[in-house]
Amino acid sequence: MVEKITARRLPRRLVLYAILVLGASLMAGPFLYMISTAFKGQVYVFEFPPQFIPTHPTIENFVKAWTSNNFAVYFVNSLVVAVATMTVMIVLTSMMAYAFARFEFAGKNFFFYTMLAMMMMPAMMLIFPQFILARNLNLLNKLPGLVVVYAAGGMAFNTFLLRGFFEGLPRELEEAVLIDGGGYFTIFTHIILPLSTPALATVGIFSFLGSWDEFIWALTVINEAKKRTLPIAIANFQGQHASDWGLVFAASLIAVIPVLIIYVSLQRYFVQGLTAGAVKG
C-alpha cells in the first residue's frame, strides 16, 4: 500500500521540483550573471557570445572599485547611517510601543490612528517639505539628515510590530516589579526588552537594510562626494563608467555582501517581521 502511493506520487514530485528548480534559476540567474560579469575584464563585458563563466577571470574590478572613487568612504558612510538608523529605531519605537501596549492615556487613539494613516501614505509625497525642512535645519549634505528621515519613515510600522509583540507578553512579572517597589522604567528595561529580543531583532534588521538600500532621499540631499552612501555611489559609477559593467557589478557585489550575510544568518526574523500583522487566521 505504502509503496503504491509513493510510486503514484513520484512523477508528481518530479514535476513539482522541476518547476521549483526552474523558478530558482530564474531568480538566481541574474545574480549569477552579475557575479560572472564582475570577474570579467573590460574587453569581455560585451563579448559575443556572452560568457557565463569568464574565460579570463580577474579580480581587477574589485580592486579598482574598492581603491578608486572613495569607495571605502561610501561603504563606511552607509554603515554609519544604517547602524545609527537601526539604533534610533529600536530605542524610540520600543518606548512608543510600550506606551501603546501597557497604558491608557488621553489621546492614545488619536496618536495611534494618526500613525496608522501615515503608514498608507506614499513616502515620496513628503519629499518636497522634507527637503525644505532639512535645508532650514542645515542638514543637507549631512549623514544625520539621512538618519532622521529613515527613522521617522519606518517608525509607524515598527511601533505596530512591537506593540503587537509586547501585548502578547505575560503581565505577572511586571506586577511583581511594582509590588517590589520598582518603577515602569525598570519594567521596560528589565522585563519587556529582554523578553522581546526576537521582535527587536526584526525591527533592527529591517531598519538596517532599509537604510542600507535607500536611494531617493540620499540622492536628493547629498551632493558632496564624500558624504555619498553606497546606492548613490553605485548609480554614479554607472553614470561615469557607462560601459564598464564589470566595475559597476564588482562595486554592487561589495554592497550586497553585508545584506547577504545578514539575510542568510538571520532568516527566521525576516519571516516573523513580514508576516506580523499581514496574516490573521
Next chain:
Amino acid sequence: MRLHGFQRLIPYLFLLPGLLLFLTWMVYPLLRALQISVYDWKLLPGQVSQFVGLANYREVFTDPIFWSTLRNTLMYTVVTVTGQMALGLVAALLVHQAVRGRIFFRTLYYFPVITSWVIVSLLFKYLFDSSRSGLINYLLVAVLHLLPREIGWLSDARAAWAPIMSLGVWKGVGWSMMIFLAALQMVPLELYEVASIDGAGGWRKLWNVTLPMIRPTLIFVLVMLVIGGFQAFISIYLITAGGPMQRTEVLLSHMYNQGFKYLKFGYGAALSYVLAAIIATISFLQIKFLRRGVEV
C-alpha cells in the same frame, strides 16, 4: 495600568522622543506639502512665494504629461501586480508542498526583495542591453531563435517596458510568496481531509478550500502591491530615465523631475496630493468591494 497624579505623565514620557521625530519629519511635512501646493513656491532664499490657490492643481489636470504618466503608472501597476499575485501564489503553493528544500527555495525566491533597487535596476539594464551580446537578446535570438534579430530594448518606448516590468515582477514575487506561504500554513488540515472524503481532487481543493480560506490575505497582498505599483520610481529613473521622449515616465518620476529638475515645488506638491488621493481611493474601493462577507 491605572495611574494616579504625576504617574499619568509616564506614558507620555515613553511616547515623547519617538513622537517628536515622527511629528517633525512625517506629520508636519504632510501639512506643509498641502501649504506648498497652493503656492508658487520659490525655493531660493530671498524670493517671495506667491499664493496661487488651486492653480497648481488645475495645472496638474491640464498637463498632458500628467495624463500620460498616469496611464503609464496604471499600466505598470496592472501588469506587475497581476504577475506578482499569480506567480507569488504559484510559488507559494509549490514551495508549501515541497517538504524537502522548502527553506532553500523560500530563501532564494525572497532574496531579490531585499536587494537594493539600485543594484537590480542596473543589473536589468545590463541584461536587456540592446546589442546582440546583451544576455536577453542573446537568449532570444541566438539560443532560442524566438526573434530574427536583436531588440533595441532601451531605445524603443514599448520595448523599454520589458526590462522595467519584468524587474518589477522578478523583484516583488518573493514578497507575495512569503505572505501567501504564511497564510497557507494557517489553513486547518481538517478542511482538506473533509474535502478528500467528499471526493474532491487537487484543483477542487484549491478552488473550494485554499483560495476561500486565504482570501483576506489575497486582498491584503493585492492592496499593498497596488500601492507599491504606484510608487515605482527607481527602476525607471535608472533604466530609462523616463525616456525615450518621456514615454516611460511614471507619476513619481514626473513629480520628482518637476520638483528637483525644474524647481516647481508647488506643482510637485500638488501632484503628490493628487497621487495620495488616487492611492487612497483605489485602496478604499478594493477593500470595500473585495472584503464583502469576509472579516479582514
